[in-house]
Amino acid sequence: MGRERIYLFDTTLRDGAQTNGVDFTLSDKVVVAKMLDGLGIDYVEGGYPGANPTDTELFAEDRGMHTTFTAFGMTRRPGRSTSNDPGLATLLDAKADAVCFVAKSSDYQVRVALETTEEENLASIRDSVKAAKDKGREVLVDCEHFFDGYKANPEYALACAKAAYDSGARWVVLCDTNGGTLPHEVEEIVRAVTNVIPGDHLGIHAHNDTEQAVANSLAAVRAGARQIQGTLNGIGERCGNANLVSIIPTLKLKKEFSDRFDIHVSDDQLKALAAASRKLDDMLNRAPNRHAPYVGDSAFATKAGIHASAIMKDPATYEHVAPESVGNRRRVLVSDQGGRSNLLAELERIGMVVDRNDARIARLLEEVKEREALGYAYEGADASFELLARRVLGKVPDYFDVEQFDVNVEQRYNAIGKRVTVAMAVVKVKVDGETLISAGEGNGPVNALDVALRKDLGKYQKYIDGLKLTDYRVRILNAGTEAVTRVLIESEDERGESWTTVGVSPNIIDASFQALMDSIVFKLVRSGATA
Numbered sequence: 001m002g003r004e005r006i007y008l009f010d011t012t013l014r015d016g017a018q019t020n021g022v023d024f025t026l027s028d029k030v031v032v033a034k035m036l037d038g039l040g041i042d043y044v045e046g047g048y049p050g051a052n053p054t055d056t057e058l059f060a061e062d063r064g065m066h067t068t069f070t071a072f073g074m075t076r077r078p079g080r081s082t083s084n085d086p087g088l089a090t091l092l093d094a095k096a097d098a099v100c101f102v103a104k105s106s107d108y109q110v111r112v113a114l115e116t117t118e119e120e121n122l123a124s125i126r127d128s129v130k131a132a133k134d135k136g137r138e139v140l141v142d143c144e145h146f147f148d149g150y151k152a153n154p155e156y157a158l159a160c161a162k163a164a165y166d167s168g169a170r171w172v173v174l175c176d177t178n179g180g181t182l183p184h185e186v187e188e189i190v191r192a193v194t195n196v197i198p199g200d201h202l203g204i205h206a207h208n209d210t211e212q213a214v215a216n217s218l219a220a221v222r223a224g225a226r227q228i229q230g231t232l233n234g235i236g237e238r239c240g241n242a243n244l245v246s247i248i249p250t251l252k253l254k255k256e257f258s259d260r261f262d263i264h265v266s267d268d269q270l271k272a273l274a275a276a277s278r279k280l281d282d283m284l285n286r287a288p289n290r291h292a293p294y295v296g297d298s299a300f301a302t303k304a305g306i307h308a309s310a311i312m313k314d315p316a317t318y319e320h321v322a323p324e325s326v327g328n329r330r331r332v333l334v335s336d337q338g339g340r341s342n343l344l345a346e347l348e349r350i351g352m353v354v355d356r357n358d359a360r361i362a363r364l365l366e367e368v369k370e371r372e373a374l375g376y377a378y379e380g381a382d383a384s385f386e387l388l389a390r391r392v393l394g395k396v397p398d399y400f401d402v403e404q405f406d407v408n409v410e411q412r413y414n415a416i417g418k419r420v421t422v423a424m425a426v427v428k429v430k431v432d433g434e435t436l437i438s439a440g441e442g443n444g445p446v447n448a449l450d451v452a453l454r455k456d457l458g459k460y461q462k463y464i465d466g467l468k469l470t471d472y473r474v475r476i477l478n479a480g481t482e483a484v485t486r487v488l489i490e491s492e493d494e495r496g497e498s499w500t501t502v503g504v505s506p507n508i509i510d511a512s513f514q515a516l517m518d519s520i521v522f523k524l525v526r527s528g529a530t531a
């Protein structure tokens with residue numbers, strides 16, 4: 001028997017755009033759509049033309065992608081004809097390969113939300129599908145509230161699905177709109193629907209309100225559905241949509257699925273998954289979820305010493321798939337629970353060649369343990385760890401010396417009588433025997449210090465011009481008797497490479513300064529700068 005095809009439908013730009021705090025610009029949408037296209041996603045739903053200017057503009061021109069670029073919209077309004085519905089006209093004029101209609105499939109929703117009759121709703125589905133087909137579009141119908149509707153009135157829910165299918169919709173998508181359906185229910189209901197509509201015309205659209213959107217999507221595939229709708233990183237309103245970043249590797253790497261099904265995502269495209277997940281977070285200015293399955297920083301991280309030494313012998317001992325297959329990597333965490341083997345593994349990973357019996361290894365281990373007791377967290381700050389290791393092993397040049405810095409925060413009335421807080425920093429740096437003084441202004445003391453520090457580093461300036469801070473996190477810890485502040489700074493360079501540094505002190509400016517310094521020195525080491 002031949003392998004069956006599963007189609008992936010991404011709705012990051014439509015349903016994902018409903019997420020609290022997410023607001024895509026037109027250029028964001030184009031970038032995300034092209035990234036999804038590059039990943040091999042079959043359908044990319046760009047938005048709802050006519051609903052807002054961004055989406056209207058997105059569909060105003062042909063975006064030239066391989067994917068089936070899809071516009072979302074409503075079926076014709078009750079009581080109108082398809083030729084007399086401006087919303088439908090806009091949708092049908094959109095430069096899209098496919099149209100995805102949302103239609104009610106629950107008698108309760110038809111009565112209460114749509115305020116029309118069951119028969120008129122069916123007619124609206126039929127007419128809208130035909131109108132889009134006549135325009136030469138591929139048609140999908142999202143059957144909203146399908147599972148809840150089916151539980152209350154299976155005949156009517158099926159009648160809606162069948163109206164879409166019989167009128168020529170390529171896909172009838174069963175939606176768990178409120179997200180409350182459980183995997184065994186999804187499997188049972190989808191299986192029942194396959195008696196009426198062939199599985200290779202059925203899709204699943206799951207929401208994550210019981211944290212089972214991924215499980216529900218896979219349950220639907222087991223029952224016969226052959227299209228999965230979801231979003232990157234599972235973004236979406238409330239608790240989110242089914243997370244394609246988890247679904248794709250599961251379909252590709254888990255035998256139950258990979259033996260039976262093909263998806264359009266190649267092995268090479270799969271390797272770009274972690275970067276794609278990361279890129280979306282960056283664009284939304286969100287800190288990535290370290291514990292995200294497959295792609296998170298911690299997804300292949302091991303802490304306990306005994307696990308780490310086994311992993312070095314054979315990674316399969318504690319890994320369910322190879323991290324490289326999704327573009328992630330193995331991390332062996334340096335921590336007070338680990339020992340020598342962790343440390344050696346981590347040094348090997350960052351490419352530092354050391355003799356296992358080097359006496360300095362024991363010193364480095366001591367140093368790491370002491371610092372972690374003070375509040376440093378090296379597992380979240382690999383760049384600071386690498387610098388510490390290089391320093392103990394004598395491999396960091398003395399690039400420059402900050403002789404003095406001064407930070408000043410002032411609150412006053414500005415020229416238009418508004419109360420403002422301004423921070424200023426002055427930094428005195430010695431580079432090559434020469435003293436350089438720079439001043440910087442910022443919206444806060446750390447920002448001002450950062451600006452001043454990076455303004456003039458003499459001959460090193462060219463290495464740090466492309467450096468920017470992308471995240472700044474502060475935690476107050478109780479280490480011993482007094483509270484200390486831990487600062488984690490994430491930086492990025494002109495090539496998009498990022499790294500994290502840490503600083504710890506009772507004083508937040510000191511802690512930030514350490515992390516800033518580590519970030520700059522790390523960049524100089526990376527760039528191969530010499531003293």
Ligand SMILES: [Zn+2]
Pocket residue numbers: 015177205207241
């Ligand atoms: Zn949805």
